[in-house]
Amino acid sequence: MKYRQQRLPRGKYHRVIDLPSDTDIETAKSKYTNGxxxxxxxxxxxxxxxxxxxx
Numbered sequence: 325m326k327y328r329q330q331r332l333p334r335g336k337y338h339r340v341i342d343l344p345s346d347t348d349i350e351t352a353k354s355k356y357t358n359g360x361x362x363x364x365x366x367x368x369x370x371x372x373x374x375x376x377x378x379x
Contacts, residue, residue, distance in 0.1 A: 351365055
């Protein structure tokens with residue numbers, strides 16, 4: 325996992341994190357407690373095959 329960090333004026337910063345391709349970003353949830361930001365994601369469901377009827 326790679327990330328880039330940039331310091332901004334007044335103690336703020338910006339961080340970019342590359343996520344795995346199987347991450348479902350629509351399910352992102354975040355929690356900020358005691359100065360720690362926690363972000364969680366679900367994995368995308370694997371595509372399921374479909375049944376083909378053979379005559």
